Amino acid sequence: MESIKNKISVAPMVDKTDRNFRNFVRMINKDVTLYTEMITAQAIIKGDTDYILGFDEVENPIVLQISASNKKEAYEAVKIAEEYNYDEINLNVGCPSDRVSGNAMGAYLMAFPELVAEIVHEMKKATKKPVSIKHRIGIDGKGVLPDSFDRTLLDRYEDMLNFINITEQAGVNKYIIHARIAILAGLDPKENREIPPLRYDEVYKIKKEKPHLHIEINGGIKTVAAIDEHLKNVDSVMLGREIYDNPMILSEFGKYYDKEINITRKEIMEKMLSYVEKMEENGNRPHLFLLHTHGLFHGVKGSKYWKREINDSKAGSETLRRLLLEVE
Ligand SMILES: Cc1cc2nc3c(=O)[nH]c(=O)nc-3n(C[C@H](O)[C@H](O)[C@H](O)COP(=O)(O)O)c2cc1C
Structure with a gap:
């Protein structure tokens, strides 16, 4: 193979x-x-x-x-x-x-x-x-x-x-x-x-x-x-x-696959929200998942704020819903 x-x-x-x-x-x-x-x-x-x-x-x-x-x-x-x-x-x-x-x-x-x-x-x-x-x-x-x-x-x-x-x-x-x-x-x-x-x-x-x-x-x-x-x-x-x-550098790799990746941070957060909601429904704490998303706002305004909110061990779907209201 x-x-x-x-x-x-x-x-x-x-x-x-x-x-x-x-x-x-x-x-x-x-x-x-x-x-x-x-x-x-x-x-x-x-x-x-x-x-x-x-x-x-x-x-x-x-x-x-x-x-x-x-x-x-x-x-x-x-x-x-x-x-x-x-x-x-x-x-x-x-x-x-x-x-x-x-x-x-x-x-x-x-x-x-x-x-x-x-x-x-x-x-x-x-x-x-x-x-x-x-x-x-x-x-x-x-x-x-x-x-x-x-x-x-x-x-x-x-x-x-x-x-x-x-x-x-x-x-x-x-x-x-x-x-x-x-x-x-x-x-x-x-x-x-x-x-x-x-x-x-x-x-x-x-x-x-x-x-x-x-x-x-x-x-x-x-x-x-x-x-x-x-x-x-x-x-x-x-x-x-x-x-x-x-x-977000992953969104620049579309050209290697003959496509354009136009996803925004807000759209990614919406996908994250569905994922976190499922985790919570299954009784799993989303903390470890959210930690991995710490770089989502790397190099742009709000990065420190995002990291602080996401690193909170109690962060979950509520946090994401609130943050979603704050991003354009
Ligand atoms: C936190 C961390 C854990 C790593 N664990 C592994 C591993 O499990 N297996 C492996 O082959 N390399 C591991 N590496 C090395 C990476 O796969 C990679 O070879 C290295 O980070 C160099 O690539 P980069 O400069 O793009 O990060 C790890 C690197 C980091 C930062």
Whole structure:
């Protein structure tokens, strides 16, 4: 099965890209590819799968991102997820978190391409859906990788190429590349998204060298102009923080889908109101959904006021109805 060829995707973000946020994105844009948060294979195997894996039809196209450190767990988790009909399954080889690398998952796995290939091979046995990999351009594994490694700084272009050469043998044909290295010891995840410099050229180079692969670029991309520039060099673009903080940018992406998106903030608030009313009818507190909408008025008058009202833990349909009267 072919991987998703969509031009734009919303990055997987723990505590952000949950079902509520994904529904919010769909109120603005129906086309971009969505990702779940990273879910560990163990959580899928041991957890309440409907709660962890359930999603609404409007969320398609949607990719499930898992992390796994061994092939058995990866197989079991993907087998369970098969019931839910995700469009693609993605393996996280980019997360720098101690918790994740301490468990031999995430970016740490970049040092073990053969193991990643085995994990993917098992994942592909468990699903007919395409399997993609999200990774970094390299890692600094000093203090973390075993002593048997003669080099712990795996940040050369050739290291990434080697990782891709080996893992593509397992049948991966799409790579989402966060264009900076991950420093496994000494930086926290937030710093690891800011401090290592972006090296977009190396992602472009991979696409040139391996034109048969679908290469998606990620990291620090914030504008349509930047997206257009990247699309001259790679197949697709993934944005994370900018979409979370400034969701109206999603309305500028119509051009990638041959359409215009003219939705106003007021119309989005009306959709939010219906969603919140349904949550309340079902006895669910809308607080966590509303938190995800904090960026709706980003860069325009009223942004601070909106955030304050929405962040109130008691905010709900009443709040939205009142705010709707205040917007033009
Ligand atoms: C709060 C937060 C949580 C994240 N969680 C994940 C995750 O679960 N899986 C993953 O592959 N990347 C995760 N990332 C990294 C993003 O997917 C993305 O690679 C990174 O933010 C760079 O893209 P950006 O500059 O467009 O935000 C997370 C980023 C943030 C800000």
